[in-house]
Amino acid sequence: MADDNALPGRALPGLPGPPPPGASALPPGTYDGTVVLVTGGGTGLGKAIAAEFARLGADLVIASRKEDRLKAARDELTALGGRVTAAICDIRDPDRVAEVFDAAGEAYGLPDVLVNNAAANFPVPAEDMSPGAWSAVVDTTLTGTFLMTREFGRRHLAAGTPGSIIDVGASYAWTGGPGFAHSAAAKAGVKSLVETLAVEWGPYGIQVNGLVPGLMPHGDMTAEIRGNLDRARGVHDQRPADDMAARQPALRVGLPRELGWAATFLASPYARFITGHTLVVDGANWQRRGVVSPPVTTVREQLGRDPFEPFKGCPRREGRGSPAGAEEAPADSPVGPARPKARPNRSAEPGAARDSGADGQ
Ligand SMILES: CCCCCCCCCCC/C=C/C(=O)SCCNC(=O)CCNC(=O)[C@H](O)C(C)(C)COP(=O)(O)OP(=O)(O)OC[C@H]1O[C@@H](n2cnc3c(N)ncnc32)[C@H](O)[C@@H]1OP(=O)(O)O
Numbered sequence: 001m002a003d004d005n006a007l008p009g010r011a012l013p014g015l016p017g018p019p020p021p022g023a024s025a026l027p028p029g030t031y032d033g034t035v036v037l038v039t040g041g042g043t044g045l046g047k048a049i050a051a052e053f054a055r056l057g058a059d060l061v062i063a064s065r066k067e068d069r070l071k072a073a074r075d076e077l078t079a080l081g082g083r084v085t086a087a088i089c090d091i092r093d094p095d096r097v098a099e100v101f102d103a104a105g106e107a108y109g110l111p112d113v114l115v116n117n118a119a120a121n122f123p124v125p126a127e128d129m130s131p132g133a134w135s136a137v138v139d140t141t142l143t144g145t146f147l148m149t150r151e152f153g154r155r156h157l158a159a160g161t162p163g164s165i166i167d168v169g170a171s172y173a174w175t176g177g178p179g180f181a182h183s184a185a186a187k188a189g190v191k192s193l194v195e196t197l198a199v200e201w202g203p204y205g206i207q208v209n210g211l212v213p214g215l216m217p218h219g220d221m222t223a224e225i226r227g228n229l230d231r232a233r234g235v236h237d238q239r240p241a242d243d244m245a246a247r248q249p250a251l252r253v254g255l256p257r258e259l260g261w262a263a264t265f266l267a268s269p270y271a272r273f274i275t276g277h278t279l280v281v282d283g284a285n286w287q288r289r290g291v292v293s294p295p296v297t298t299v300r301e302q303l304g305r306d307p308f309e310p311f312k313g314c315p316r317r318e319g320r321g322s323p324a325g326a327e328e329a330p331a332d333s334p335v336g337p338a339r340p341k342a343r344p345n346r347s348a349e350p351g352a353a354r355d356s357g358a359d360g361q
């Protein structure tokens, strides 16, 4: 498998860094005879997770909407050992979801492990978000995850067999995610599902855990998410070696295979007593706080969008494009600030942003 990231050459004596691609975290054959279904397994982190299960002997079903990417991934994953089936599926469609489980059952048997990795996301200020944009993200990330989970649970409950579910999340499920209101709300819902269903289905031997990646760049990232990384890279501070790694407490970004290793652990016999837990693999980035707070910038500014009129003349924001003499209601005015005029703008201009709070997810 291609490795999208190279670690910076930072030697830590006595503590070896992550092994090279091809190394497994568990004994060979751990997943012999096990069927693993990974949604979004044709790209990025889903493919990296699928690869680690394949190396350990699993038979794989990878499911998503786009046939070309699924087929390419199927060929790559097959080279790692196990059998791989590519299933075209929009996880928002409950009938199609049921068909995929039928097909998987016919090919290999009911999947023993379900990895809900598929999600949709793009940055947009909440005030500019259309109902369609909200639904595109929430229906995929939360409802799609629920539909896959329900199908998996129903079938195992009816068959009296155990199973393991891993839901890929995001750390803004705990913190909120400015600029990603839809995705953060959906991921918070996913985290809640983990905690609810681990108890509801615990007596039937079904484990449900969450797995949260930190910043793990890869070649399949959408232009929207990649653009966010680029925005953060160039605008926040002036250090010469300013890059994404320098923003992480670990001084490096994560490797997709590190998420794969964690996933194979969570579904393994070594983790049978772990359920209802969400494991964060992000080098502590989501816990980061500074001794000194950075200046606040609006999500609009971070995404390179025009500010709202009432804020243009705000004294606090002097030097940030405020027209001289612009008037605004004082903060304590009984009439409050004027109603902002939204200027929807889907294509952000990276150079215009001054700050990024979004690299903490
Ligand atoms: C990662 C760490 C740190 C730094 C960087 C910050 C990133 C933080 C993110 C962290 C956590 C989460 C990450 C992820 O989830 S990554 C996964 C991303 N992958 C995907 O999204 C793959 C699937 N995506 C898609 O298929 C498309 O992107 C899309 C979600 C848009 C769905 O495509 P579809 O064709 O179904 O949808 P439409 O194009 O018809 O659009 C539907 C409505 O959404 C509106 N829309 C679309 N894009 C935007 C946008 N950029 N801004 C505003 N609105 C948008 C579109 O207009 C439609 O709305 P209407 O119905 O009103 O027209």
Ligand SMILES: NC(=O)C1=CN([C@@H]2O[C@H](COP(=O)(O)OP(=O)(O)OC[C@H]3O[C@@H](n4cnc5c(N)ncnc54)[C@H](OP(=O)(O)O)[C@@H]3O)[C@@H](O)[C@H]2O)C=CC1
Pocket (backbone or CB within 6 Å): 039, 040, 041, 042, 043, 044, 045, 046, 063, 064, 065, 066, 067, 069, 089, 090, 091, 092, 116, 117, 118, 119, 120, 121, 140, 144, 168, 169, 170, 171, 212, 213, 214, 215, 216, 217, 218, 220, 221, 222, 361
């Ligand atoms: N990369 C990162 O740094 C981070 C990622 N995450 C999370 O990790 C997971 C994977 O992200 P990543 O690999 O980066 O993103 P990708 O964009 O590479 O993967 C998203 C996958 O979801 C699939 N997908 C999207 N919509 C649907 C749908 N309606 N039905 C079925 N499949 C769908 C896509 O396939 P197709 O288009 O073929 O349908 C694609 O394979 C996501 O849950 C994301 O939220 C969280 C934090 C950080």
